[in-house]
Amino acid sequence: MADKIRISAETRTEFGKGSSRRARRANLIPGVIYGHGDDPRHVLLPGHETSLAVRNPNALITLDIEGDTQMVVPKDIQRDPLKPFIVHMDLLAVRKGEKIVVDVPVEVIGEPAVGFEHMLDQPTVPVEADALNLPEHVDIDITDLEENALPDALILPEGAELALSDMESPIVSVYEPQEQDVEEDTEAEEAEEPAEEGAEVSAAEEGEDDSE
Structure with a gap:
């Protein structure tokens, strides 16, 4: 607090x-x-x-x-x-007994399901609480999650309420990282190189023709 x-x-x-x-x-x-x-x-x-x-x-x-x-x-x-x-x-x-709205840092608890990664989208959230009992942070538990954690997953201290107007945007995004095939990318780059070299040769030949 x-x-x-x-x-x-x-x-x-x-x-x-x-x-x-x-x-x-x-x-x-x-x-x-x-x-x-x-x-x-x-x-x-x-x-x-x-x-x-x-x-x-x-x-x-x-x-x-x-x-x-x-x-x-x-x-x-x-x-x-x-x-x-x-x-x-x-x-x-x-004043004592007065409620105010302040931005409070979000702390992530746990790790998502195996094979998933996460990203904190909203590092702070607006919270309405007693001015004499303001939270230093609010937690959100993503243990074993395979989907995004929305605002309703935030763990608020007693007497505190979220002051968010958008309850659909994720607080934490949980996703499966996309694998990139390095061999395919390398082959594609190698396939492009001869074409470029051929284009340069053609341009050089055209230049010779023009000079004649």
């Missing part, structure tokens, strides 16, 4: 590129909290603690903002394309 982490934050009062650069130099991450129809709340988060916390993308974080507490979950994390740091975060304010 989702981690419960407490982090001290401060109110952000300066904005713009210059203030963002100063925040990064101070190892702070600009963030904005929204939800419940309230005005967005701008904060600065400690870089190291926050980066560790959001290794779980659905971590439940209790922010202590200058004495005022607010529970949040990460909603959007913007990372620098070149350097290993977070540029900005959007945080969703949550």
Whole structure:
């Protein structure tokens, strides 16, 4: 289930590129909290603690903002394309007993039937769950399967529901690998080569005729 982490934050009062650069130099991450129809709340988060916390993308974080507490979950994390740091975060304010929808990683259990292989088509699925009890992942068991595993095969924790609109697309594709006859391909390539050489000879002969 989702981690419960407490982090001290401060109110952000300066904005713009210059203030963002100063925040990064101070190892702070600009963030904005929204939800419940309230005005967005701008904060600065400690870089190291926050980066560790959001290794779980659905971590439940209790922010202590200058004495005022607010529970949040990460909603959007913007990372620098070149350097290993977070540029900005959007945080969703949550309350006890509230259900929210989050994308949860899928973990495959087992192996398909002998002679079959599998491929994970949907690495995450949207799940609606209690904000204080968000799953870190959901499992799907493909043991001895000879056909695709659909969303109804997902193993959800108690109180969680799928928020998928398409229940027919496979979560995991299960298939028999197609064998390729290497000898036939080689013979076909060899058969094509003389034709190409013949074509080159014909072109050369035509060139000689033209010169005469």
